[in-house]
């Protein structure tokens with residue numbers, strides 16, 4: 001990772017925005033916010049817009065991306081096979097997709113073979129990966145079982161959560177001190193000072209946390225803090241009359257949720273965000289699951305955060321480590337790409353529907369994520385027991401939950417150094433570039 005260049009500035013060259021803010025709201029948006037969208041007889045009226053003027057968001061692909069962030073049940077399988085197959089319940093399509101992106105549970109032995117003599121490092125996304133997607137982002141809690149699984153996995157493997165949420169917010173939801181946390185899509189990383197390998201120390205800010213512990217903070221977008229706050233306030237104001245819209249401040253990025261907005265009003269949400277980005281050329285958009293995310297235009301993402309954390313843990317050598325990243329979202333693709341390049345590790349996409357991805361394996365939903373984490377723990381425990389067992393009694397069985405998923409094989413073939421299957425990179429297509437203003 002080129003963190004050194006980051007030290008100078010990770011910010012892509014760009015002109016500064018015109019800061020004409022008044023009352024905390026960008027002045028170019030005041031015509032909207034002063035009059036504001038209003039409802040007459042339940043019909044949303046937006047004063048400044050001419051009828052039918054959503055050309056920007058129609059032509060730049062935003063609306064299409066917004067719709068595809070929640071794929072229809074009847075999914076057309078055409079991107080990854082030569083034939084078009086329509087499946088009423090999605091099962092056939094899903095099954096065909098898992099040939100290309102096999103289940104990480106079914107492939108557990110393969111993953112463990114690859115982990116031989118390597119340190120597994122676990123990276124976890126939060127929403128849609130550890131907690132199921134729910135309508136209200138404030139109610140995205142971890143189940144007690146998932147919390148226990150994450151706690152156990154962190155006992156045996158370095159484990160980090162990398163999320164689009166703010167670091168504080170995700171910590172409030174997880175509250176496990178033994179994890180590493182990267183909030184704001186990796187733009188806010190906290191790392192215990194004493195554990196940090198020397199390389200990255202110089203680009204961090206020292207900070208003493210509430211418990212008096214020294215931590216290092218890496219915040220490559222810190223100069224954007226006032227701008228993000230201003231954009232947050234503006235977006236709250238201009239969307240306040242759009243029923244169901246919700247704006248969240250995640251410190252170095254802002255989320256505009258449209259999950260609970262009537263689909264007819266999605267163009268309005270999109271146009272508001274689009275107009276903001278026109279006024280703040282140093283900000284950009286990424287699409288998440290029924291959420292538009294406004295973030296600084298800096299060369300930093302979840303993939304860069306994975307590299308930063310691996311280096312901070314002292315695992316810059318590809319040979320010593322097997323990073324596993326589990327995520328469900330488009331923003332997780334940056335991390336999948338990093339692991340895919342040079343066959344460094346495994347990305348695992350969490351999805352109940354077929355999706356084009358840079359991940360290597362798949363899992364259906366958070367309950368399968370939990371099962372996978374538990375399998376990692378059981379495998380590690382078995383290994384430890386083996387190491388303590390008298391010589392000659394070192395047979396290892398895969399964890400019970402994955403035993404019936406793997407093809408029958410001699411139990412001790414595992415960990416005998418069989419080379420793990422090499423990634424067939426030709427199968428992976430580029431993901432759609434994120435739309436910009």
Ligand SMILES: O=P(O)(O)OC[C@H]1O[C@H](O[C@H]2O[C@H](CO)[C@@H](O)[C@H](O)[C@H]2O)[C@H](O)[C@@H](O)[C@@H]1O
Pocket residue numbers: 125126127128132133134135136137138140162163164165248250255257259288289290291293329331
């Ligand atoms: O990187 P992540 O941890 O996956 O965070 C991405 C976004 O997650 C949250 O929104 C998503 O989950 C919500 C709760 O299930 C759901 O209501 C929403 O529709 C999803 O987009 C979070 O609220 C966002 O701010 C994050 O950016």
